[in-house]
Amino acid sequence: MSFHPLMDYGRAHHKSSRAMADEGPAFAYTPEHLATLEDICSRYPPEQRKSAILAALYLAQRQQGYVTRNAMKAVAEAIRCTTAEVEDVVSFYTMFYQRPVGRHVLQVCRTLSCALNGAERVTDELQKVLGIAPGETTADGQFSLFEVECLGACDRAPVVGVNDHWHECQRPEDAKALVEGLRTKGAAVLTGCHLHKETV
Amino acid sequence: MDLILTPHVKTPNGFTLDFYLKQGGYEALRKALAMTPEAVVDLVKASGLRGRGGAGFPTGMKWQFVDKKSPKPKYICCNADESEPGTFKDHVLMERNPHLVFEGCLIGCHAIGAKVAYIYIRGEFYHVQEVLEAELAKARAAGLIGKNIFGTGFDCEIFVHRGAGAYEAGEETALIESLEGKRAQPRLKPPFPAVAGLYGCPTAVNNVETLCNVPPIITHGPEWFAALGPEKNGGPKLYCLSGHVKNPGVYEAPMHVTMRELIYDARYGGGIRGGHALKAVIPGGSSVPILLPDQLDIPASFDGVASAGSMLGSAGIIVMDETTCMVWAAENLLYFYKHESCGKCTPCREGGAWLHNLLGRIERGEGQMKDIDLLESVANNILGKTLCAFGDAAATPVLTTVKLFREEYEAHVREGRCTLPAEWRGASRAMAAH
Structure with missing residues (x-):
């Protein structure tokens, strides 16, 4: 849920000029990861997709090894929240890497x-x-x-x-x-x- | 006493659905579903079951407070964040007896009128989550979770929700925030989760071990449960022994057992490692006051440990022998609290870091006598001044070590170094540096 529960705040609809700058390689979830994410989202009430934000970040990290800003944008789109909300979460929890890490x-x-x-x-x-x-x-x-x-x-x-x-x-x-x-x-x-x- | 929560933790395949069903598993759920939700709550209330997460609040009361008249959905959140230093009991239950956890969740859902339970598991327990997910799938396929369980019309789902590294997520309202996809920071109470919890709906947050006690209560009755331990401290309890003890591990015992037995008895800790003398015991996870060796002849119960001026907390018993520098131990713990403070309340966010700085200074031999008083002053300005109990938890290791081992702090200042014998300081780089 975002500022208004009935608004879809995906990337296309977000009108704020406080945009997140590009960082890292281009990122798009693989179809398998998108399907997994949809399955996880179905565990929560439909209007509470944001509950799956940690799962979405884990999938992004699994795919790319770490979480870039471009990945955060993909998470925001998939979860239908703002990039600021994703950044808020990423910067709090210790298990998301914002830089590349070793094998x-x-x-x-x-x-x-x-x-x-x-x-x-x-x-x-x-x-x-x-x-x-x-x-x-x-x-x-x-x-x-x-x-x-x-x-x-x-x-x-x-x-x-x-x-x-x-x-x-x-x-x-x-x-x-x-x-x-x-x-x-x-x-x-x-x-x-x-x-x-x-x-x- | 026969083991109730952990009888088969060492049995090969003791964690599987087939094995659990052979032991009479899910029969307590069948029995509970034949009762009204109110009757289940009354039964748990009558048993006197107290929450095993740390606070020891009566579980039946918690369930009774859930607003059943609310038109909103209700939720059970099983707190499997287990992050209190020295605590590793829920880990054993989830890994080796997962269906007991599920059965407890399902009975809890029936009792409060919930259709979904979320098991919030800490991110580092990935291998535990794999076991839970696999066993959940089996229980679902067997019709024990899902629609119309046992043909009673009771629908209930259980989902595992993985955290991502935050001690604070173990606090019940911070856990709810994290489940909602936000930073794990506590909420102002009231409203309590029983009125407005997950998604603003009535919610009960219960520890893993707490929920595991519910099926045996349904099966054997509240009188049986209460009679297992001292008055108001009924039922089995899991104790986690770590530190300088010969046999570290998780041990199940009734709460009649004394702290001394847990540490020295061959059935439990087996005494202190390496022939050293005992120096200090943290009885309930790193957030509680220290007990000295002459304070151990007390029942390891909620009320027994409280009578000695500490808390049973999460029953994470950390044993420290004479080789341990208490300034170093406090510094170690304050690094933890500094690192894990969620940052919401100023006293904890800023004070934790200041305490850690001061302790580091004293430990490096650069402290002054007035720093010791300053430590107490800063700690007392955190104590009781934060939204959640985390602030108290951060202040306690400082206050308890200064109170009980003040001469050790003074020696660090006076001598400009740790005064323990050099051969004892090998475990720590800071101590070895002098």
């Missing part, structure tokens, strides 16, 4: 339970192995490193999120093995969630 996005939990178990040293070792600071991406585009807040797996500390996967009980001394493993074997080297193992 493997390492997210080391730094909150207390993981920190008590040496998470700071895990980050330090990963920095040494990768040669980048938290928030940066390696020149070859393979790895990004972030420190993140409590991931909710405090019994398997320290935990490292790698894209949408988990890697539990990471020791500082194994940082090199983790990076090499990801380079050669990809996500297969990750422990995954210990609860999840039996399910797959």
Whole structure:
């Protein structure tokens, strides 16, 4: 819903001169992603399409790796809201990247339970192995490193999120093995969630 | 006690619909649908079930407050945002007992007259969401979710809604805002969600573990449930143990169990790792006051922990041994609160950052004695002065550590460094730097 619930505020109808500047490559959802998005929108009342805005952003990020302003415009069009509303949401949540990130996005939990178990040293070792600071991406585009807040797996500390996967009980001394493993074997080297193992 | 919420979490395929049905799954729903919604609410009220998300508010009351006369649709929002540091119990329930979550949602919907429940799951739990979606599809195909459930004319849908990284989304009105596709920032209350919640409609926001307690109450009755624990603290409870404990993990126990048993008993935490002495315990997620080692002989119940001056909160028990610098621990937590403040209320948005700055200064050995008083002053100007409980949560780690470990703060200022033995400071880069 936008300024007026009965108005369609898609790109064509938005008369405000506060337009969002182009940024990044041209973006259009793939037909598959558009279909997925319509299916997700159907979970909410018809006049509440905006509820699907996070899902729309996830799909854009899945398609392009990060969320550009051009992608935000496509989200606004699909959700039928203003680009300002999309920007508002993108800038609040931590899981949307507004810059390109590496193929493997390492997210080391730094909150207390993981920190008590040496998470700071895990980050330090990963920095040494990768040669980048938290928030940066390696020149070859393979790895990004972030420190993140409590991931909710405090019994398997320290935990490292790698894209949408988990890697539990990471020791500082194994940082090199983790990076090499990801380079050669990809996500297969990750422990995954210990609860999840039996399910797959 | 027999496990009620987590009996099959280690059983292979214990999470599947087939397994759940073999254990008598969804029979509580059948029983509840044969009752009137009012009777279900009364039953939950009589059980004394208290919300497991942190506040401990009676669930039956929450459901009763939902405005049933409103012509608008009603909603259940299952709070699966689980972001309180030290808390990981809902994760186990959703991953290993998802149908109990669904059954609780469906009974809740029947009780308040809702036709849709949204499970708001934190974005980082992607692998959990995959399990939930797959099991939801099976339940839907089996006619347990959807139109005319059990031929009673009861229609109900459950949808999973993925968040995108925001601690604040665990606050009930911020969760609703996020579900509506906005920033996860809290609303001014009243109106409470029971009157005007999701899309302005009457809404009940319940924690995952809370809803999981509902089917057993329907099956075994409110007296059975209440008798499982101390007075006003009935039913099973999940405890999350982390930090310097030998066996970290999620443990189910009645609330008779004491904090000391949870930390030291071989069935639970098994004691402190590495032969070290215990120093401090955060009993209910990072937002609550610390308990000292001589305060642990209390029931780990809502009222038991409150009597010791803290809160059971989300039952995320973080155990810290003698090697832990409390200034460092407070600094670590205030970084969290600074980072996660939604920015709506000035005291929390600005104060959190100032607290973190001050703590960093003291920890680096650059602090002055007056900084310690300043910490308390800033924290007390956040406490009780924000829309949601987040402000109190941010102030608490500072106030509790200054109160209980003031000499450690003073030593940092006096010596210009952390005064713990050097070999204990290996976990932290800041401590190791000196």
